[in-house]
Amino acid sequence: xxxxxxxxxxxxxxxxxxxxxxxxxxxxxxxxxxxxxxxxxxxxxxxxxxxxxxxxxxxxxxxxxxxxxxxxxxxxxxxxxxxxxxxxxxxxxxxxxxxxxxxxxxxxxxxxxxxxxxxxxxxxxxxxxxxxxxxxxxxxxxxxxxxxxxxxxxxxxxxxxxxxxxxxxxxxxxxxxxxxxxxxxxxxxxxxxxxxxxxxxxxxxxxxxxxxxxxxxxxxxxxxxxxxxxxxxxxxxxxxxxxxxxxxxxxxxxxxxxxxxxxxxxxxxxxxxxxxxxxxxxxxxxxxxxxxxxxxxxxxxxxxxxxxxxxxxxxxxxxxxxxxxxxxxxxxxxxxxxxxxxxxxxxxxxxxxxxxxxxxxxxxxxxxxxxxxxxxxxxxxxxxxxxxxxxxxxxxxxxxxxxxxxxxxxxxxxxxxxxxxxxxxxxxxxxxxxxxxxxxxxxxxxxxxxxxxxxxxxxxxxxx
Amino acid sequence: xxxxxxxxxxxxxxxxxxxxxxxxxxxxxxxxxxxxxxxxxxxxxxxxxxxxxxxxxxxxxxxxxxxxxxxxxxxxxxxxxxxxxxxxxxxxxxxxxxxxxxxxxxxxxxxxxxxxxxxxxxxxxxxxxxxxxxxxxxxxxxxxxxxxxxxxxxxxxxxxxxxxxxxxxxxxxxxxxxxxxxxxxxxxxxxxxxx
Numbered sequence: 057x058x059x060x061x062x063x064x065x066x067x068x069x070x071x072x073x074x075x076x077x078x079x080x081x082x083x084x085x086x087x088x089x090x091x092x093x094x095x096x097x098x099x100x101x102x103x104x105x106x107x108x109x110x111x112x113x114x115x116x117x118x119x120x121x122x123x124x125x126x127x128x129x130x131x132x133x134x135x136x137x138x139x140x141x142x143x144x145x146x147x148x149x150x151x152x153x154x155x156x157x158x159x160x161x162x163x164x165x166x167x168x169x170x171x172x173x174x175x176x177x178x179x180x181x182x183x184x185x186x187x188x189x190x191x192x193x194x195x196x197x198x199x200x201x202x203x204x205x206x207x208x209x210x211x212x213x214x215x216x217x218x219x220x221x222x223x224x225x226x227x228x229x230x231x232x233x234x235x236x237x238x239x240x241x242x243x244x245x246x247x248x249x250x251x252x253x254x255x256x257x258x259x260x261x262x263x264x265x266x267x268x269x270x271x272x273x274x275x276x277x278x279x280x281x282x283x284x285x286x287x288x289x290x291x292x293x294x295x296x297x298x299x300x301x302x303x304x305x306x307x308x309x310x311x312x313x314x315x316x317x318x319x320x321x322x323x324x325x326x327x328x329x330x331x332x333x334x335x336x337x338x339x340x341x342x343x344x345x346x347x348x349x350x351x352x353x354x355x356x357x358x359x360x361x362x363x364x365x366x367x368x369x370x371x372x373x374x375x376x377x378x379x380x381x382x383x384x385x386x387x388x389x390x391x392x393x394x395x396x397x398x399x400x401x402x403x404x405x406x407x408x409x410x411x412x413x414x415x416x417x418x419x420x421x422x423x424x425x426x427x428x429x430x431x432x433x434x435x436x437x438x439x440x441x442x443x444x445x446x447x448x449x450x451x452x453x454x455x456x457x458x459x460x461x462x463x464x465x466x467x468x469x470x471x472x473x474x475x476x477x478x479x480x481x482x483x484x485x486x487x488x489x490x491x492x493x494x495x496x497x498x499x500x501x502x503x504x505x506x507x508x509x510x511x512x513x514x515x516x517x518x519x520x
Numbered sequence: 521x522x523x524x525x526x527x528x529x530x531x532x533x534x535x536x537x538x539x540x541x542x543x544x545x546x547x548x549x550x551x552x553x554x555x556x557x558x559x560x561x562x563x564x565x566x567x568x569x570x571x572x573x574x575x576x577x578x579x580x581x582x583x584x585x586x587x588x589x590x591x592x593x594x595x596x597x598x599x600x601x602x603x604x605x606x607x608x609x610x611x612x613x614x615x616x617x618x619x620x621x622x623x624x625x626x627x628x629x630x631x632x633x634x635x636x637x638x639x640x641x642x643x644x645x646x647x648x649x650x651x652x653x654x655x656x657x658x659x660x661x662x663x664x665x666x667x668x669x670x671x672x673x674x675x676x677x678x679x680x681x682x683x684x685x686x687x688x689x690x691x692x693x694x695x696x697x698x699x700x701x702x703x704x705x706x707x708x709x710x711x712x713x714x715x
Binding site for chain 1: 545548549550551552584585586589590593629633634635636689692693695696697699700703704706707708709710711712713714715
């Protein structure tokens with residue numbers, strides 16, 4: 057792919073920005089090339105999404121779903137082969153069957169609506185926490201819509217992004233042994249720079265380059281996960297961003313406070329899934345009195361504001377019945393950004409209650425998905441993302457890795473999915489050659505298996 | 521189809537007049553309204569049989585709505601059809617009716633949305649003829665050969681439509697799978713945060 061295909065709307069200053077990010081003497085060894093792939097038409101659609109996002113509030117309340125829902129459900133039953141197989145559309149929305157990650161994992165192509173062209177289809181691979189790796193069909197517009205959503209989340213904290221021409225708007229940091237990294241520019245921010253990079257020293261010519269390069273870029277915001285932010289905090293940075301946005305894993309309050317104190321800026325905790333894109337952003341210190349008030353002995357619960365204008369959130373009990381406001385259950389999504397993956401009552405395996413504050417829905421007590429950090433044979437920390445990376449080439453349909461209290465690893469894989477020798481060859485370089493590892497082949501792990509678990513005391517990301 | 525049954529028109533008219541109760545959502549897990557096993561049990565009793573025992577009811581109490589709701593919707597509509605006085609007065613169709621409801625609708629459910637068997641004339645006729653065939657009956661006024669011929673014509677036309685649709689769907693699925701496999705090796709597109 058050429059730069060003309062990666063960046064169809066590239067300006068001269070955008071080209072200069074790319075060149076600067078690529079050729080900077082302290083730049084990392086990027087592992088990939090990737091662009092926004094936005095044409096003028098696609099950019100118009102992103103801007104239209106942003107206009108709708110900024111236009112207003114969610115028009116749903118208990119018992120009254122949003123107005124757009126009817127047309128969306130109609131489209132799903134008409135155009136998406138998976139939903140068409142349900143038969144006729146039920147009169148009552150709550151009678152529509154729910155789906156989960158296992159359904160997506162089995163035949164994700166059957167969710168792609170009939171009329172969509174496949175020319176600009178792109179894919180994102182995801183490991184997930186439920187043991188069902190997914191390859192998600194998507195489109196450049198979908199990825200580009202993350203930026204308005206991030207801007208909307210920042211606006212809730214009174215932060216308006218100002219970076220533009222000649223500046224770096226956002227750096228997405230990771231901390232993994234292997235990661236997909238690249239520099240890019242963002243046309244809806246006047247070709248301001250955007251970089252995805254890995255703070256792992258192995259990705260740099262000199263580990264000291266990390267701080268030098270980040271200071272040179274001086275990004276307006278960082279996005280990343282708690283593990284990467286804990287590493288970022290260790291670097292001797294002179295510059296400070298205007299905000300950090302944590303996604304991908306649950307951000308613990310202690311680390312959040314430490315990051316805010318260290319960087320002197322707000323840290324936003326965003327709830328986002330590959331299947332749906334960004335869902336909601338946490339309101340800081342929002343332990344405001346609920347309606348009606350809960351007993352004084354109840355632990356304080358933070359709440360999250362839904363972000364997407366066309367994402368309907370239900371909370372369901374284990375039998376699939378809608379929970380009344382304030383009752384905890386599984387977060388279930390309908391709609392979403394990704395028109396290649398229309399979600400109709402998608403059970404996320406995340407848990408919260410839904411309440412209404414000032415007539416607007418909020419998710420209360422959302423249970424994030426904390427990272428699992430394993431210990432290797434030499435006491436080194438092994439990030440679950442690295443385990444995912446190490447096993448990626450084996451294309452295991454489902455597996456679960458558990459670390460026992462004595463440090464031994466116990467892995468379950470679906471029978472016949474991969475050679476045990478290959479799994480050992482993939483994992484032992486990470487954990488050390490003397491690591492105890494038992495692999496059991498089973499017929500099925502069920503639909504709700506948690507992929508990564510450990511009996512060892514949790515390791516705080518900041519300790520890594 | 522060895523014995524003469526009711527007039528076909530009386531059955532298709534009955535289907536066209538299917539009341540809302542039989543078109544309501546079948547109960548599967550917490551969703552839906554109508555307990556299909558109870559409706560079938562009432563029908564079997566009215567046809568001269570014994571109410572369903574638990575093992576028989578299982579066919580109408582599946583757990584997976586995604587797979588079974590259309591079949592159960594068809595079963596409800598068929599219960600309405602078999603409540604026609606012609607069947608009730610003979611008091612001898614209970615066993616065959618149960619077999620048809622429990623096992624005979626799966627194929628139709630694969631390719632026909634249940635409400636079409638009420639709203640679409642061809643699908644009404646298809647269900648009525650399928651039902652008569654399952655009870656070893658032919659429409660009144662038709663010979664065995666005529667009934668078989670008409671059944672085949674309807675069935676063949678529908679089958680061809682279904683095969684064509686299935687072929688198109690499979691072709692589209694193949695194109696998507698291939699596009700996804702091809703794109704796996706290609707670059708994706710930039711986004712500002714990850715999951």
